[in-house]
Amino acid sequence: MKRTVTMLAAVAMGIAGAVSGASAQQAASAPAAAPAVETNPVTNFVRLWLERQAKNTIAAAEEMPADKYDYKPTPPQITFGHLVVHIINSNNGLCSKYGGITLPTADKPSDTDPKDKLVPALKASFDVCTQALAKADDSNLGEPIKVFGDRPVSRAAALIILTNEFSDHYATQAMYLRLNGLLPPTAQK
Numbered sequence: 001m002k003r004t005v006t007m008l009a010a011v012a013m014g015i016a017g018a019v020s021g022a023s024a025q026q027a028a029s030a031p032a033a034a035p036a037v038e039t040n041p042v043t044n045f046v047r048l049w050l051e052r053q054a055k056n057t058i059a060a061a062e063e064m065p066a067d068k069y070d071y072k073p074t075p076p077q078i079t080f081g082h083l084v085v086h087i088i089n090s091n092n093g094l095c096s097k098y099g100g101i102t103l104p105t106a107d108k109p110s111d112t113d114p115k116d117k118l119v120p121a122l123k124a125s126f127d128v129c130t131q132a133l134a135k136a137d138d139s140n141l142g143e144p145i146k147v148f149g150d151r152p153v154s155r156a157a158a159l160i161i162l163t164n165e166f167s168d169h170y171a172t173q174a175m176y177l178r179l180n181g182l183l184p185p186t187a188q189k
Helices: 002-029 041-063 080-099 115-133 155-179
Strands: 144-148 151-154
Touching (some): 041 115, 041 155, 080 144, 144 155, 151 155
Antiparallel strands (some): 144 151
């Protein structure tokens, strides 16, 4: 009888353990509460990317010595100064059209402008982008806008182009810095 009671107790404990284990397993495999759905995932990400890339791109322009703004790796390539002017024009062009911002037409930057003139213009171009994207949301990403002459692209395409440009420009700056024995901002501790 003692053996039967012991066996029944063991079976009962096993069943209880199996049931509680199954309950724990069911609880673990039950779907968790769904995370909150973000209202504007595209434009929110672009604003975050803008903030990061503005910081890195400006820091890279500041890192390059003023006497190296005329540096170019090979004769067919552009100078570092030309690259900074290109970034300024790209930011101003894409962002002003995205945000419907009218830019002043005076005092366009030149490839031969010194560093102390180009860096503030670069900072200002990122300010244009920040202003253009401040109130942007995902509700009109399918709407066409003209960013390259008369050819329309969707607002979504303009944002993709913009983020690609940010990355491409910084990568080129980083290469120029490394070729001059300098670490790009993202490689520094």
